[in-house]
Amino acid sequence: MKSAWWKILAVLLLIYTVVGGLLMEVPRLVILNESIRALYFHVPMWFGMVVMFLLSVIYAIRYLRHHDPLNDRISAGFAHTGLIFGLLGIGTGMIWANYTWGTPWHGDPKQNGSAITTLIYFAYFVLRGSLDNQEQRARLSAVYAIFAFAAMIPLIFIIPRLTSSMHPGSGGNPGFNMYDLDSTMRPVFYPAVTGWILLGVWIASVRIRIQTAEEKILDHEYERNR
Amino acid sequence: MKELLLYQFRSEFRKKSIFFSLVLYLVSLVFINYLALGIQNRSLAPAIWSALFWMALLSTLVNAIAKSFVNDRPGTLGYLYSLVSPEEIIIAKIVYGFILCTGISAAGYFFFALWLNNPIQDVPLFFGTLLLTSFGFSSALSLLSAIAAKTNNGSMVMSILSFPIIIGILLMAIKITKNCIDGLDRAASSDELLLLVAINLLGAAFSYLLFPYIWRS
Numbered sequence: 001m002k003s004a005w006w007k008i009l010a011v012l013l014l015i016y017t018v019v020g021g022l023l024m025e026v027p028r029l030v031i032l033n034e035s036i037r038a039l040y041f042h043v044p045m046w047f048g049m050v051v052m053f054l055l056s057v058i059y060a061i062r063y064l065r066h067h068d069p070l071n072d073r074i075s076a077g078f079a080h081t082g083l084i085f086g087l088l089g090i091g092t093g094m095i096w097a098n099y100t101w102g103t104p105w106h107g108d109p110k111q112n113g114s115a116i117t118t119l120i121y122f123a124y125f126v127l128r129g130s131l132d133n134q135e136q137r138a139r140l141s142a143v144y145a146i147f148a149f150a151a152m153i154p155l156i157f158i159i160p161r162l163t164s165s166m167h168p169g170s171g172g173n174p175g176f177n178m179y180d181l182d183s184t185m186r187p188v189f190y191p192a193v194t195g196w197i198l199l200g201v202w203i204a205s206v207r208i209r210i211q212t213a214e215e216k217i218l219d220h221e222y223e224r225n226r
Numbered sequence: 227m228k229e230l231l232l233y234q235f236r237s238e239f240r241k242k243s244i245f246f247s248l249v250l251y252l253v254s255l256v257f258i259n260y261l262a263l264g265i266q267n268r269s270l271a272p273a274i275w276s277a278l279f280w281m282a283l284l285s286t287l288v289n290a291i292a293k294s295f296v297n298d299r300p301g302t303l304g305y306l307y308s309l310v311s312p313e314e315i316i317i318a319k320i321v322y323g324f325i326l327c328t329g330i331s332a333a334g335y336f337f338f339a340l341w342l343n344n345p346i347q348d349v350p351l352f353f354g355t356l357l358l359t360s361f362g363f364s365s366a367l368s369l370l371s372a373i374a375a376k377t378n379n380g381s382m383v384m385s386i387l388s389f390p391i392i393i394g395i396l397l398m399a400i401k402i403t404k405n406c407i408d409g410l411d412r413a414a415s416s417d418e419l420l421l422l423v424a425i426n427l428l429g430a431a432f433s434y435l436l437f438p439y440i441w442r443s
Contacts, residue, residue: 064439116390116394117390119389119390120391123386123387123389126383126386126387127373127377127383127386130377130378130379130382130383131376131377131378132378140373140376140440142439143373143439143440144370144373146432147432147433147436148390148391151366151390151391151394151428151429153428
């Protein structure tokens with residue numbers, strides 16, 4: 001129970017996010033209006049995704065250094081969760097864009113970048129699926145994960161900053177910086193980000209434990225049948 | 227090192243059919259584009275020209291680089307493994323791929339100019355872009371080709387793995403090409419050029435660092 005404190009914290013933070021995010025006072029801005037509350041649900045998805053992929057890459061590097069299969073499972077688990085966060089981020093973003101921009105897909109550089117990122121990680125899982133040898137799968141997918149992450153950085157961090165984006169906060173739109181300074185949103189936004197990231201780590205850890213258990217069961221059956 | 231590069235060339239040109247099949251592939255792609263568009267007056271919007279050009283190049287170049295590891299026989303690889311370090315091999319592959327890609331891109335530009343007219347106004351800048359993208363393609367794809375060669379359906383995996391990685395390079399290239407066609411001032415493309423160089427360096431550095439881990443098996 002002692003090590004579960006962060007899970008309890010995640011649940012509490014998320015309850016607070018949902019209640020506070022939907023009920024507390026937000027600044028009134030033209031066009032955005034009440035949809036500004038998407039900040040508590042849509043934006044943390046991207047924070048979560050980046051953190052998950054970062055953890056995945058760290059464990060991929062650790063795998064290449066130590067060749068411990070556990071590191072490979074952890075890396076894949078985080079990549080999986082990151083992909084779910086990315087898909088949810090695109091989904092929530094499309095709902096929001098439908099009301100503020102008029103169409104769900106507007107060809108915004110950030111939208112395209114996120115779509116490419118999810119494609120990369122789908123390719124990662126295709127690669128894992130097409131390799132039978134466990135050791136080889138772990139090594140090659142670790143290499144691809146590191147390479148893909150290196151390719152992702154310019155896509156989601158640099159290109160959107162070079163070109164004008166329709167996202168709030170860039171290109172002169174009423175945006176993030178303006179209402180980030182507005183301290184009415186901060187008390188919910190930061191806990192929301194922390195809560196969603198903790199939830200992501202939790203999901204990943206459950207997945208990793210399931211995989212480890214499955215592996216053990218397979219080993220047992222193999223031993224018994226011999 | 228130099229011998230390794232020479233070996234690449236010799237083994238490739240012993241099978242001349244590979245190089246010519248790539249060129250033929252490119253020519254038929256361009257010709258299909260020409261027929262499909264059915265342009266008699268030979269005018270094409272800049273965006274469409276550059277999109278078509280890079281699409282045709284993309285599929286040809288992915289095919290070209292995919293061959294660089296898939297075609298090597300296991301016996302040859304084992305022999306190379308005992309002779310040289312993996313770093314030397316990846317550098318040789320990248321340099322060879324760079325020269326191959328440059329040749330193919332130049333050929334692509336020639337055939338596009340032949341059938342789909344030649345709207346490029348700033349030719350030196352355009353060739354600079356071709357060189358940069360060729361290097362980017364060969365550095366990124368050589369590593370992926372080595373990965374794909376290990377899987378049981380190599381060519382399929384190769385295209386799936388490479389497209390998302392390549393998109394960054396491709397987007398920059400398309401943007402610069404459009405600027406070249408519109409005859410804009412070079413300062414207009416400097417951001418994209420800089421980013422292209424950065425992506426290239428990143429790709430090459432990571433290929434160099436990661437390749438030894440693939441090579442080990």
